[in-house]
Amino acid sequence: MPHGRPAKRRRITPPLDDDRPSETIKSSELFARAADWDLEQAYAQKNRGKKNKEPTRLPIKTAEGRVQRVEEEPKGDDSDSFLGSGSEDEANNEPDTPPTESEPAIQVPLKQQILSAKEDIARLAGHLNEDPEEHATAFKKLAQISGPNSPIAVQKLVLAAQAAVYKDVIPGYRIRSYKDDDLGTKVSKEVRQTRQYEQSLVAGYQAYVKHLANLAKVRKGDEETLSLRSVAINCVCTLLLSVPHFNFRTELLNILARELASREATPDFAKCIETLEKIFADDEDGAPSLEAVGILTKMMKAKDYRVREEALNTFFQLRLLSELSATSSTTRTDKPEDDASKLRGRKVKKEKWEHRSKKERKFVKERKAVEKDMQEADAMVNYEEREKMQSESLKMVFVTYFRILKARVPELMGAVLEGLATYAHLINQDFFGDILEALKDIISQADAASKGELELDDEEITALQDVDGEEIRNRTRESLLATQTAFTLLSGQEVSKAASSLHLDLSFFTSHTYRSLYPLSLDADIELGPKSVHLPDPHAPKSSQKAANKVNVSTPILLLTRVLTSILLTPSQPPPTVAAASFFKRLLTISVQLPEKSALAVLSLLAKIADKHGRKIEVLWYSDERKGDGVFRGEADTVEGTNVLSTGSGVWETELLRKHFCPKVREQVASIDKVIAGLHR
Known part of the structure; x- marks a missing residue:
């Protein structure tokens, strides 16, 4: 009898089918034959014994007198069976042969991958939602899916x-980074667990923000890659609106600034504009707005202010100084605190029924006084900090406006003038002189361009046109905005003192407004704003039919009425008799050819002028009271050259307006005549 281990018998691969010989399974047929697999039976028949199992049979004594140990044969071993004699563990330990070129690797279908990813995301998100501190490693696992x-x-x-998870689990405070000394100190188990969770949260969030920044930098690629970039930008906008107080806010704002530096009005660009405006409008703290304004102004300066005007218009949503609705005051507490104090007062009244000594009552009274002082001090500190941050934001905005005004960037002039007109009451008086000179230059260039006297070289002409050759500068609107800005500069100040001390002369702007009344009355778009719906001209070239992105300003007629109100209805600076009568006569003339709504706006202004300066303009109705000589010149460009007090002037326009098709126009004219008639009695 031979000694030692018996020879190993070769495993024979079973045939796949009874009527087909053994062959290699192709990867394409692998999933088609998956239904034939009997996984449960294979798992039940799996040998779970140890690899080197100790023999359980006792040794025997052979006929020759030697003691020999007999090895056990594995159960179920059948030489005729296709399972072979090798153990299952040996078969499992055999290395898998790599797939050859004729046998490609198995590829999981896309639907299966998406389904598997959804299951993993749901499982990890459920853990984080249930107990995030116990599953702090889920942040990293979620990113590794x-x-x-x-x-x-x-x-x-x-x-x-990830955006939804971080939006839910991020706390309402900023997590500071722990130093080595802090980590080495002895703390309780709960504190240590909280620190570990916070560090895992910050590390995962930082990696996520970096990944979003890398995806947002990709601007070229196929449609799927660009769609992934759009998802990343949407995630950035969601995080900025949801958790603007948390860490890495600067990195998220930088992503928005890089997108706003683009010259193309893509949907991602519009999403970033909407997000930034909402941040400015909803910010009650001031710190996010200050940081966003700083990043945005630096980006504009780096781009030499060659940006889209929508990026500059986001400054209109800032809650600056007086526009900021303070949540606290220096003289009184907030309404919720007042309610809380009332509740505490009621509680004290109930406690008065309890037996207290005189010393205890004195202690409670002193404690309430200290709490009140602390609340007022806290409210004052918060108000001062917020006012300081808003002042810094306002300073950066004005610096940007002045630089663009000095550089004469054509596509941003309207936005800058509107911004100056909006925040004119916040500008320091020391800058009034320089601003007025710049505004005069703008109006002079507009007048020269309207007369065809403005000479430009090829580079300047190219700068004033967009990619389709269309002019992107509306000089009429710029002139109105410049005039409005000039008068608004002094609206919130002591006009008489400011004008005398700074030697401010606004007669240039008054003359320009008087001169531009006739051209404005003939403008077909006088009632249409920049975002009004225009029907395209079928005969116009396609390049001029595209929708132009203009500044969201008022209509020209509304700008004109604001300017005229500043000229004629300012209480501290009443107009002279000649100016009041000349403006009234010309406004009455242009109201004949204005559209219905514009005519109503002008006549409403004339009614206010008649009510306030009736004695100055009643000479237009009664020629016997006129003292002027000469001939009336209605086409003159100056107030004095019109000679409105001569015998040739009159209010014949009222006779035409009494027969106007609009009943409201007829009523407005009748009210003006009634006011003048009441003065003459």
Whole structure:
């Protein structure tokens, strides 16, 4: 009898089918034959014994007198069976042969990958929602579900899931980074667990923000890659609106600033504009707005202010100084605090029924006084900090406006003038002289361009046109805005003192307004704002039919009425008799050819002028009271050259307006005549 281990018998591969010989399974047929697999039976028949199992049979004594140990044969071993004699563990330990070129690697279908990713995301998100401190490692696992080679659909799912998870789990405070000394100190188990969770949260959030920044930098690629970039930008906007107080706010704002530096009005660009405006409008703290304004102004300066005007218009949403609705005051507490104090007062009244000594009552009274002082001090500190941050934001905005005004950037002139007119009451008086000179230059260039006297070289002409050759500068609107800005500069100041001390002369702007009344009355778009719906001209070239993105300003007629109100109805600076009568006569003339709404606006202004300066303009109705000589010149460009007090002037326009098709226009004219008639009695 031979000694030693018996020879190993070769395993024979079973045939796949009874009527077909053994062959290699192709990867394409692998999933088609998956239904034939009996996984439960294979798992039940699996040998779970140890690899080197100790023999349980006792040794025997052979006929020759030697003691020999007999090895056990494995159960179920059948030489005729196709399972072979090798143990199952040996078969499992055999290395798998790599797939050859004829046998490609198994590829999981896209639907299966998406389904698997959804299940993993739901499981990890559920853990974080249930107890985030116990599953702090889930942040990293959630990011590892997709990789650079994962399908785009899976990457989108992971990005959106991370944004939703961080939006829910981020606390309402900023997490500071712990130093080595802090980590080495002895703390309780709960504190240590909280620190570990916070560090995991910050580390995962930082990696997520970096990943979003890398995706947002990609501007070229196929449609799927650009769609992934859009998802990343949407995630950035969601985080800025949801958790603007948390860490890495600067990195998120930098992503928005890089997108706003683009010259193309893409949907991602519009999304960033909407997000930034909402941040400015909803910011009650002031710190996010200050940081956003700083990043945005630096980006504009780096781009030499060659940006879209929508980026500059976001400053209109800032809650600056007086526009900021303070949540606290220096003289009184907030309404919720007042309610709380009332509740505390009621509680004290109930406690008075309890037996207290005189010393205890004195102690409670002193404690309430200290709490009140602390609340007022806290409210004052918060108000001062917020006012300081708003002042810094206002300073950066004005610096940007002045630089653009000095550089004469054509596509941003309207936005800058509107911004100066909006925040004119906040500008320091020391800058009035320089601003007025710049505004005069703008109006002079507009007048020269309207007369065809403005000479430009090829580079300046190219700068004033967009890619389709259309002029992007509306000089009429710029002139109105410049005039409005000049009068608004002094609206919030002591006009008489400011004008005398700074030697401010606004007669140039008054003459320009008087001179531009006739051209404005013939403008077909006088009632249309920049965002009004225009029907395209079928005969116009296609380049001029595109919708132009203009500044969201008022209509020209509304700007004109504001300017005329500043000229004629300012209480501290009443107009002379000649100026009041000349403006009234010309406004009455242009109201004949204005559209219905514009005519009503002008006549409403004339009614206010008649009510306030009736004695100065009643000479237009009664020629016997006129003292002027000469001939009336209605086409004159100056107030004095019109000679409105001569015998040739009159109010014949009222006879035409009494027969106007609009009943409201007829009523407005009748009210003006009634006011003048009441003065003459």
